[in-house]
Amino acid sequence: VFQFNRYNTYDKIEEYLNSLDGCGSIACSQTITIGETDEKRPIYMVKIWKNGMQLSNRSTILVDGGIHAREWISPAVVLNFINFLKTNTAAMNLVDEFQWFVIPVLNPDGYVYTHTTDRLWRKNRKQSQVNSNCFGTDLNRNFDYKWNPLQSASSDPCSFVYRGPTPFSEKESIALRDAMLQQGQTYTSYISFHSYGQYYLYPWLHSDQLTADWIDLDDCAKAATAAIFGYKRKRYEAGAGGSLLYQASGTSADYAKAIANIKYAYTIELRDKGRKGFVLSYRQIIPTWEENRDGIIALVDCLVQKN
Numbered sequence: 001v002f003q004f005n006r007y008n009t010y011d012k013i014e015e016y017l018n019s020l021d022g023c024g025s026i027a028c029s030q031t032i033t034i035g036e037t038d039e040k041r042p043i044y045m046v047k048i049w050k051n052g053m054q055l056s057n058r059s060t061i062l063v064d065g066g067i068h069a070r071e072w073i074s075p076a077v078v079l080n081f082i083n084f085l086k087t088n089t090a091a092m093n094l095v096d097e098f099q100w101f102v103i104p105v106l107n108p109d110g111y112v113y114t115h116t117t118d119r120l121w122r123k124n125r126k127q128s129q130v131n132s133n134c135f136g137t138d139l140n141r142n143f144d145y146k147w148n149p150l151q152s153a154s155s156d157p158c159s160f161v162y163r164g165p166t167p168f169s170e171k172e173s174i175a176l177r178d179a180m181l182q183q184g185q186t187y188t189s190y191i192s193f194h195s196y197g198q199y200y201l202y203p204w205l206h207s208d209q210l211t212a213d214w215i216d217l218d219d220c221a222k223a224a225t226a227a228i229f230g231y232k233r234k235r236y237e238a239g240a241g242g243s244l245l246y247q248a249s250g251t252s253a254d255y256a257k258a259i260a261n262i263k264y265a266y267t268i269e270l271r272d273k274g275r276k277g278f279v280l281s282y283r284q285i286i287p288t289w290e291e292n293r294d295g296i297i298a299l300v301d302c303l304v305q306k307n
């Protein structure tokens with residue numbers, strides 16, 4: 001059975017998501033399918049809105065997890081977040097202010113492959129047309145903004161940061177793009193959960209330049225990391241991705257900012273700082289979730305103050 005304090009298989013996650021529709025004490029949800037992978041798995045998005053209201057065109061926050069297959073803590077935290085939004089009184093402000101569209105696992109084929117075959121797989125699983133020995137595109141290099149092989153990306157299908165044959169060559173990145181560009185939907189923020197390193201990052205990721213309004217994004221990232229530190233003294237760092245870490249081209253967050261016009265675009269790197277890296281123990285799921293719950297609450301408070 002599905003458990004919030006374990007790394008669940010995709011089957012169990014599907015079971016949970018398909019049983020979710022309806023209202024909790026705080027919010028209601030509806031699970032929809034936003035795409036299908038090459039291996040024919042559905043990609044799910046959970047729409048969440050305040051109990052007593054209706055799904056509408058009001059301001060929304062888009063959240064995703066599992067872009068990278070091996071970063072298991074990301075779907076785990078996102079699934080805890082869905083449950084929190086629906087059932088916990090502490091989530092009242094989050095659903096008062098925004099609707100939430102949440103994609104728990106953008107890359108299910110890769111996620112399944114890390115459970116069955118290779119724990120450290122990162123990309124999706126589509127076979128390359130150019131080199132049939134190699135599989136997978138790095139979905140976080142496949143977005144059509146600054147799509148190039150220059151910054152921690154590669155045009156070699158065998159590379160773990162392969163950008164794909166063309167921008168949006170992959171069904172998963174198309175599904176996320178279409179969610180971002182959905183007609184009649186206004187997004188205040190896009191939050192993409194990855195691991196590891198303990199960072200709240202904002203654009204640009206493709207260069208060491210800053211956006212014109214970076215100070216607003218920095219304020220809210222710092223509010224989040226301060227709340228996390230206040231919770232149990234865990235250190236997360238806030239900053240622009242490309243100057244704080246390394247530069248990465250064709251990422252979902254840069255696309256959200258530059259093309260989809262979502263002002264508050266964040267990439268969050270969850271635990272840890274490298275001791276276990278991607279193979280973080282399941283015992284760290286709840287602590288990681290709880291500190292980031294406080295981080296997101298502070299971040300959203302900051303968004304509300306800014307708007």
Ligand code: 0X9
Nearest residue numbers: 140194195205241242245246248
């Ligand atoms: O490289 C990535 O795609 C992400 N990091 S991960 O370890 N989860 O793969 C995001 C990088 C964003 N930040 C930088 N610009 N470095």
Ligand code: ZN
Nearest residue numbers: 068071194195
């Ligand atoms: Zn990642």
